Amino acid sequence: MSHILVTGGAGFIGANFVLDWLAQAGADSVVNVDKLTYAGNLKTLATLEGDARHIFSRTDICDRDGLDTLLRRYQPRAVLHFAAESHVDRSIHGPADFIETNIVGTFTLLEAVRAYYAGLDETARAGFRFLHVSTDEVFGSLDPDDAQFSETTRYAPNSPYSASKAASDHLVRAYHHTYGLPVLTTNCSNNYGPYHFPEKLIPLMITNALTGKPLPVYGDGLNVRDWLYVRDHCSAIREVLLQGTPGETYNVGGWNEKTNLEVVHTVCDLLDALKPKAQGSYRDQIAFVKDRPGHDRRYAIDARRLERELGWKPVETFESGMRKTVQWYLDNQVWVQDVLSGDYREWVAKHYAV
Incomplete structure:
Protein backbone atom coordinates (compact mmCIF):
# COMPACT_ATOMS: atom_id res chain seq x y z
CA MET A 1 0.00 0.00 0.00
CA SER A 2 1.43 3.40 -0.96
CA HIS A 3 1.49 6.31 1.46
CA ILE A 4 1.65 10.07 1.57
CA LEU A 5 2.88 11.87 4.68
CA VAL A 6 0.95 14.94 5.81
CA THR A 7 2.25 17.33 8.46
CA GLY A 8 -0.28 19.34 10.46
CA GLY A 9 -3.04 16.93 9.53
CA ALA A 10 -5.10 17.65 12.65
CA GLY A 11 -5.26 21.38 11.98
CA PHE A 12 -7.90 23.21 9.99
CA ILE A 13 -6.65 22.92 6.41
CA GLY A 14 -4.61 19.77 7.00
CA ALA A 15 -7.51 17.86 8.53
CA ASN A 16 -9.87 18.92 5.76
CA PHE A 17 -7.26 17.73 3.27
CA VAL A 18 -6.88 14.34 4.98
CA LEU A 19 -10.66 13.84 5.07
CA ASP A 20 -10.99 14.95 1.45
CA TRP A 21 -8.04 12.81 0.30
CA LEU A 22 -9.30 9.60 1.90
CA ALA A 23 -12.77 10.18 0.44
CA GLN A 24 -11.27 9.73 -3.06
CA ALA A 25 -11.46 6.23 -4.54
CA GLY A 26 -8.13 4.42 -4.53
CA ALA A 27 -6.35 7.08 -2.47
CA ASP A 28 -2.97 6.41 -0.87
CA SER A 29 -2.93 5.87 2.87
CA VAL A 30 -2.10 8.95 4.95
CA VAL A 31 0.60 9.13 7.60
CA ASN A 32 -0.70 12.07 9.61
CA VAL A 33 1.98 13.89 11.62
CA ASP A 34 0.78 16.51 14.10
CA LYS A 35 2.13 17.89 17.37
CA LEU A 36 -1.44 18.59 18.60
CA THR A 37 -0.94 22.16 19.75
CA TYR A 38 -3.99 24.20 20.79
CA ALA A 39 -5.40 24.31 17.24
CA GLY A 40 -4.90 20.62 16.47
CA ASN A 41 -7.98 18.53 17.11
CA LEU A 42 -8.15 14.79 16.59
CA LYS A 43 -11.93 14.89 16.98
CA THR A 44 -12.02 16.54 13.56
CA LEU A 45 -10.80 13.17 12.25
CA ALA A 46 -13.23 11.06 14.30
CA THR A 47 -14.84 9.59 11.18
CA LEU A 48 -11.49 7.97 10.34
CA GLU A 49 -11.25 6.04 13.59
CA GLY A 50 -10.53 2.41 12.76
CA ASP A 51 -9.66 3.23 9.14
CA ALA A 52 -6.38 1.44 8.36
CA ARG A 53 -5.62 4.02 5.68
CA HIS A 54 -5.17 6.73 8.33
CA ILE A 55 -2.04 6.39 10.46
CA PHE A 56 -1.67 9.12 13.10
CA SER A 57 1.61 10.00 14.79
CA ARG A 58 1.89 12.70 17.44
CA THR A 59 5.25 13.98 16.28
CA ASP A 60 6.77 17.47 16.29
CA ILE A 61 8.24 18.50 12.93
CA CYS A 62 11.25 19.76 14.90
CA ASP A 63 11.90 16.15 16.00
CA ARG A 64 14.41 14.90 13.41
CA ASP A 65 14.65 11.38 14.85
CA GLY A 66 10.87 11.03 14.84
CA LEU A 67 10.62 12.20 11.24
CA ASP A 68 13.43 9.89 10.12
CA THR A 69 11.65 6.94 11.74
CA LEU A 70 8.34 7.69 10.02
CA LEU A 71 9.93 8.23 6.61
CA ARG A 72 11.93 5.03 6.90
CA ARG A 73 8.96 2.98 8.08
CA TYR A 74 6.26 4.16 5.66
CA GLN A 75 8.31 5.15 2.57
CA PRO A 76 5.86 7.87 1.41
CA ARG A 77 5.71 8.83 -2.26
CA ALA A 78 4.98 12.44 -1.26
CA VAL A 79 5.22 14.75 1.75
CA LEU A 80 2.61 17.51 2.09
CA HIS A 81 3.63 20.18 4.59
CA PHE A 82 0.67 21.95 6.24
CA ALA A 83 2.07 22.22 9.77
CA ALA A 84 2.43 25.85 10.84
CA GLU A 85 1.62 28.37 13.50
CA SER A 86 -0.78 30.53 11.53
CA HIS A 87 -2.56 33.21 13.55
CA VAL A 88 -1.24 36.74 12.97
CA ASP A 89 -2.44 38.10 16.31
CA ARG A 90 -0.70 35.32 18.21
CA SER A 91 2.50 35.98 16.25
CA ILE A 92 2.43 39.63 17.31
CA HIS A 93 2.20 38.77 21.00
CA GLY A 94 4.37 35.63 20.93
CA PRO A 95 6.56 35.32 17.83
CA ALA A 96 8.97 32.69 19.20
CA ASP A 97 6.63 29.77 18.51
CA PHE A 98 6.28 30.93 14.90
CA ILE A 99 10.03 31.02 14.38
CA GLU A 100 10.40 27.58 15.93
CA THR A 101 7.62 25.82 14.02
CA ASN A 102 7.53 27.65 10.71
CA ILE A 103 11.26 28.12 10.18
CA VAL A 104 13.13 25.59 12.33
CA GLY A 105 10.40 22.98 11.82
CA THR A 106 10.39 23.41 8.04
CA PHE A 107 14.19 23.22 7.97
CA THR A 108 14.17 20.04 10.07
CA LEU A 109 11.53 18.47 7.83
CA LEU A 110 13.45 19.41 4.69
CA GLU A 111 16.64 17.89 6.07
CA ALA A 112 14.84 14.66 6.94
CA VAL A 113 13.18 14.51 3.51
CA ARG A 114 16.44 15.31 1.74
CA ALA A 115 18.13 12.35 3.43
CA TYR A 116 15.15 10.10 2.68
CA TYR A 117 15.00 11.20 -0.97
CA ALA A 118 18.71 10.53 -1.46
CA GLY A 119 18.16 6.91 -0.50
CA LEU A 120 15.31 6.22 -2.94
CA ASP A 121 15.82 4.23 -6.11
CA GLU A 122 15.58 5.97 -9.47
CA THR A 123 11.90 5.15 -10.06
CA ALA A 124 10.82 6.31 -6.60
CA ARG A 125 12.86 9.50 -6.91
CA ALA A 126 11.21 10.32 -10.24
CA ASP A 145 -5.84 49.81 -7.11
CA ASP A 146 -2.83 47.47 -7.09
CA ALA A 147 -2.80 44.34 -9.22
CA GLN A 148 -3.47 41.05 -7.44
CA PHE A 149 -0.61 38.94 -6.13
CA SER A 150 0.93 36.74 -8.81
CA GLU A 151 3.53 34.01 -8.51
CA THR A 152 6.23 36.60 -9.30
CA THR A 153 5.14 39.26 -6.78
CA ARG A 154 8.00 40.46 -4.57
CA TYR A 155 7.94 39.14 -1.01
CA ALA A 156 7.27 41.84 1.61
CA PRO A 157 5.94 40.19 4.80
CA ASN A 158 4.70 42.56 7.50
CA SER A 159 4.01 40.37 10.55
CA PRO A 160 6.10 37.82 12.44
CA TYR A 161 3.74 35.14 11.10
CA SER A 162 4.10 36.13 7.45
CA ALA A 163 7.85 36.66 7.84
CA SER A 164 8.22 33.14 9.24
CA LYS A 165 6.21 31.70 6.36
CA ALA A 166 8.27 33.70 3.85
CA ALA A 167 11.40 32.20 5.38
CA SER A 168 9.95 28.71 5.03
CA ASP A 169 9.10 29.40 1.37
CA HIS A 170 12.68 30.47 0.72
CA LEU A 171 14.05 27.35 2.40
CA VAL A 172 11.85 25.12 0.26
CA ARG A 173 12.96 26.93 -2.90
CA ALA A 174 16.61 26.65 -1.87
CA TYR A 175 16.36 22.90 -1.29
CA HIS A 176 15.13 22.50 -4.86
CA HIS A 177 17.82 24.63 -6.44
CA THR A 178 20.69 23.43 -4.24
CA TYR A 179 19.85 19.78 -3.61
CA GLY A 180 17.45 18.94 -6.43
CA LEU A 181 14.56 18.12 -4.08
CA PRO A 182 11.37 18.03 -6.22
CA VAL A 183 9.34 20.66 -4.37
CA LEU A 184 6.05 22.39 -5.09
CA THR A 185 4.79 25.49 -3.24
CA THR A 186 1.25 26.81 -3.02
CA ASN A 187 0.35 30.27 -1.70
CA CYS A 188 -3.30 30.46 -0.75
CA SER A 189 -5.69 33.20 0.29
CA ASN A 190 -7.81 33.17 3.47
CA ASN A 191 -9.48 29.79 3.94
CA TYR A 192 -12.84 29.23 5.58
CA GLY A 193 -15.14 26.28 6.10
CA PRO A 194 -15.79 23.36 8.50
CA TYR A 195 -13.51 22.61 11.46
CA HIS A 196 -11.96 26.10 11.62
CA PHE A 197 -10.60 26.94 15.07
CA PRO A 198 -12.78 29.71 16.56
CA GLU A 199 -10.04 32.33 16.89
CA LYS A 200 -10.23 33.14 13.16
CA LEU A 201 -12.67 35.73 11.84
CA ILE A 202 -15.57 33.69 10.47
CA PRO A 203 -15.89 31.01 13.19
CA LEU A 204 -15.30 33.66 15.88
CA MET A 205 -18.17 35.73 14.51
CA ILE A 206 -20.48 32.71 14.36
CA THR A 207 -19.58 31.57 17.87
CA ASN A 208 -19.90 35.02 19.44
CA ALA A 209 -23.14 35.75 17.62
CA LEU A 210 -24.78 32.58 18.89
CA THR A 211 -23.68 33.24 22.47
CA GLY A 212 -24.80 36.89 22.49
CA LYS A 213 -21.28 38.31 22.67
CA PRO A 214 -19.93 41.33 20.77
CA LEU A 215 -18.67 40.72 17.24
CA PRO A 216 -15.24 42.44 17.35
CA VAL A 217 -14.15 44.07 14.10
CA TYR A 218 -10.68 45.60 13.87
CA GLY A 219 -10.35 49.28 12.95
CA ASP A 220 -12.84 50.45 10.34
CA GLY A 221 -13.53 46.92 9.09
CA LEU A 222 -12.45 47.79 5.56
CA ASN A 223 -9.37 45.54 5.34
CA VAL A 224 -9.80 43.34 2.26
CA ARG A 225 -9.07 39.63 1.94
CA ASP A 226 -9.70 37.04 -0.76
CA TRP A 227 -11.74 34.13 0.62
CA LEU A 228 -11.26 30.50 -0.44
CA TYR A 229 -13.52 27.65 0.68
CA VAL A 230 -11.25 25.08 2.30
CA ARG A 231 -12.43 22.12 0.23
CA ASP A 232 -11.72 24.06 -2.95
CA HIS A 233 -8.23 24.57 -1.56
CA CYS A 234 -7.93 20.82 -0.98
CA SER A 235 -8.85 20.06 -4.58
CA ALA A 236 -6.26 22.59 -5.78
CA ILE A 237 -3.54 20.92 -3.71
CA ARG A 238 -4.45 17.54 -5.19
CA GLU A 239 -4.07 18.99 -8.69
CA VAL A 240 -0.73 20.63 -7.91
CA LEU A 241 0.56 17.37 -6.43
CA LEU A 242 -0.62 15.47 -9.51
CA GLN A 243 0.37 17.89 -12.26
CA GLY A 244 2.59 20.63 -10.84
CA THR A 245 6.11 21.24 -12.16
CA PRO A 246 8.82 20.72 -9.50
CA GLY A 247 10.40 23.97 -8.40
CA GLU A 248 7.32 26.04 -9.29
CA THR A 249 4.84 27.95 -7.12
CA TYR A 250 1.08 28.20 -7.62
CA ASN A 251 -1.29 30.78 -6.17
CA VAL A 252 -4.63 29.43 -4.93
CA GLY A 253 -7.49 31.88 -4.52
CA GLY A 254 -11.25 32.03 -4.47
CA TRP A 255 -11.78 35.21 -6.53
CA ASN A 256 -13.71 36.64 -3.59
CA GLU A 257 -12.29 39.97 -2.40
CA LYS A 258 -14.35 41.11 0.58
CA THR A 259 -13.85 43.62 3.36
CA ASN A 260 -13.89 42.20 6.87
CA LEU A 261 -17.10 44.11 7.51
CA GLU A 262 -18.74 42.53 4.44
CA VAL A 263 -17.77 39.10 5.77
CA VAL A 264 -19.23 39.85 9.21
CA HIS A 265 -22.43 41.20 7.64
CA THR A 266 -22.73 38.01 5.58
CA VAL A 267 -22.37 35.86 8.70
CA CYS A 268 -25.00 37.93 10.50
CA ASP A 269 -27.46 37.82 7.62
CA LEU A 270 -27.10 34.05 7.24
CA LEU A 271 -27.65 33.55 10.95
CA ASP A 272 -30.68 35.86 10.80
CA ALA A 273 -32.11 33.54 8.16
CA LEU A 274 -31.02 30.17 9.59
CA LYS A 275 -31.29 30.80 13.34
CA PRO A 276 -33.04 34.11 13.95
CA LYS A 277 -32.85 35.92 17.28
CA ALA A 278 -35.97 36.60 19.29
CA GLN A 279 -35.49 40.32 18.63
CA GLY A 280 -33.33 42.31 16.26
CA SER A 281 -30.46 41.23 14.01
CA TYR A 282 -27.09 39.72 14.77
CA ARG A 283 -25.66 42.84 13.15
CA ASP A 284 -26.62 44.65 16.36
CA GLN A 285 -23.76 42.82 18.11
CA ILE A 286 -21.02 44.27 15.86
CA ALA A 287 -18.44 46.25 17.87
CA PHE A 288 -15.44 48.03 16.38
CA VAL A 289 -12.21 47.53 18.35
CA LYS A 290 -8.72 49.02 18.23
CA ASP A 291 -6.85 47.91 15.10
CA ARG A 292 -3.99 45.44 15.48
CA PRO A 293 -0.41 46.59 14.86
CA GLY A 294 0.75 46.44 11.22
CA HIS A 295 -2.65 45.30 9.93
CA ASP A 296 -2.26 44.74 6.16
CA ARG A 297 -4.92 46.60 4.20
CA LEU A 306 -3.49 27.35 -11.74
CA GLU A 307 -6.51 27.45 -14.05
CA ARG A 308 -4.47 27.90 -17.21
CA GLU A 309 -1.84 25.22 -16.57
CA LEU A 310 -3.60 22.69 -14.34
CA GLY A 311 -7.26 23.27 -15.15
CA TRP A 312 -8.29 24.12 -11.57
CA LYS A 313 -10.77 26.73 -10.45
CA PRO A 314 -12.92 26.96 -7.32
CA VAL A 315 -16.34 25.33 -7.26
CA GLU A 316 -17.87 27.37 -4.44
CA THR A 317 -18.90 30.99 -4.71
CA PHE A 318 -18.53 33.11 -1.60
CA GLU A 319 -22.28 32.91 -1.09
CA SER A 320 -22.53 29.12 -1.40
CA GLY A 321 -19.41 28.47 0.66
CA MET A 322 -20.48 30.82 3.44
CA ARG A 323 -23.94 29.25 3.64
CA LYS A 324 -22.37 25.79 3.95
CA THR A 325 -19.96 27.07 6.59
CA VAL A 326 -22.56 28.76 8.79
CA GLN A 327 -24.84 25.73 8.52
CA GLN A 333 -22.05 22.86 18.17
CA VAL A 334 -20.65 19.89 20.12
CA TRP A 335 -17.41 20.14 18.15
CA VAL A 336 -17.30 23.91 18.73
CA GLN A 337 -17.84 23.65 22.47
CA ASP A 338 -15.19 20.96 22.72
CA VAL A 339 -12.47 23.27 21.38
CA LEU A 340 -13.50 26.30 23.44
CA SER A 341 -11.08 25.72 26.31
CA GLY A 342 -10.47 28.11 29.17
CA ASP A 343 -7.14 29.15 27.65
CA TYR A 344 -8.91 30.06 24.44
CA ARG A 345 -11.51 32.20 26.23
CA GLU A 346 -8.78 34.05 28.14
CA TRP A 347 -6.90 34.69 24.91
CA VAL A 348 -9.97 36.12 23.17
CA ALA A 349 -10.77 38.31 26.17
CA LYS A 350 -7.22 39.71 26.12
CA HIS A 351 -6.87 40.39 22.43
CA TYR A 352 -10.41 41.25 21.35
CA ALA A 353 -11.46 43.48 24.25
CA VAL A 354 -14.16 45.95 23.19
Missing part, protein backbone atom coordinates in the same frame (compact mmCIF):
# COMPACT_ATOMS: atom_id res chain seq x y z
CA GLY A 127 7.75 10.16 -8.67
CA PHE A 128 8.48 11.78 -5.30
CA ARG A 129 7.17 15.27 -4.42
CA PHE A 130 7.44 17.64 -1.46
CA LEU A 131 4.48 20.05 -1.43
CA HIS A 132 4.74 23.10 0.82
CA VAL A 133 1.49 24.88 1.72
CA SER A 134 2.00 28.61 2.26
CA THR A 135 0.06 31.86 2.36
CA ASP A 136 -0.55 35.02 0.35
CA GLU A 137 0.52 37.05 3.39
CA VAL A 138 4.18 36.62 2.40
CA PHE A 139 3.56 39.22 -0.35
CA GLY A 140 2.63 42.01 2.06
CA SER A 141 -0.14 44.55 1.61
CA LEU A 142 -1.80 45.90 -1.54
CA ASP A 143 -3.25 49.34 -2.17
CA PRO A 144 -6.84 49.44 -3.45
CA ARG A 298 -5.56 44.28 1.26
CA TYR A 299 -4.66 40.83 -0.03
CA ALA A 300 -5.80 39.57 -3.42
CA ILE A 301 -4.77 36.43 -5.30
CA ASP A 302 -4.44 36.04 -9.05
CA ALA A 303 -5.07 32.29 -9.50
CA ARG A 304 -5.07 32.28 -13.31
CA ARG A 305 -1.89 30.22 -13.60
CA TRP A 328 -21.97 23.42 9.49
CA TYR A 329 -21.30 25.40 12.67
CA LEU A 330 -24.99 25.38 13.54
CA ASP A 331 -25.07 21.61 13.06
CA ASN A 332 -21.84 20.91 14.94
